[in-house]
Amino acid sequence: MIGMKVFSSELLKDMVAIVTGGGTGLGKKMAQELGQAGASVMLVGRREDPLRATQQELTEMDIACGYVVANIRNPEDVQRTVSETIRVFGLVNILINNAGGQFVQPAEDFSVKGWKAVIDTNLNGTFYMTQAVGRQMIKQREGGVVLNILVNFLHRGASGIAHSVAARNGVYGLTKTLAVEWAKYQIRVNAVGPGLFITEGMMEEMASAGGPSFVETVRQGTPLKRTGRPEELAWLATFLCSPAASYITGEYIRIDGGNSLGGGIQLLPECD
């Protein structure tokens, strides 16, 4: 299944996508899948080395790809990201808000600085990107798509990352509200909630913060009994960003092997 071609290379023809956190991990995988479906891709991140390496990799796959070194917490960086995308590709049709980050700590020990840092990246940065790209999409009068990458545990919480869960619930509210507010511009706004996907990026850090036992516990608590494959998230993201999802807006779709269901109520014995 890995490397399977799911979408036509015509699906996103002539479309331009910005992917934040696109240099590594799940962001990189989504950028690659959008590119293979025909989109031009602008990668955004704070560190130039992974951005440059990913740009090179995607270019070798015949994907039109650029990058901008930018911190989404900084509105000037965000504006420069949009200007650079327009300068290089002429327009923007898709925004994937994938950049985010957090650290694990009991909420009672959070410093004001730590709390603000997580809110600033995950909520404020996502809003700055969405507003700047949304303004450009409104100006273009061709509609557009915003996809927010959240988490699968929005509604049940996760101990140790209260700041991140709070920020992501803010983005959930933003998703619903902008879906209504921007429908008149034909801009669709959706969110996805991935479960545990092991990549070299953020989720791996989170997994290792909890140790191998954390990953094993998640596996056991997931009806499909495994972690996600990055391409599985990339397929969902590509579908939601494509005209195939033209009647879907304001949705939050979990992709977690059923993990949010827990074990359900088991009247039959489980067997492997």
Ligand code: ADE
């Ligand atoms: N990836 C993680 N945090 C980020 C930030 N603040 N800006 C851009 N990319 C990021």
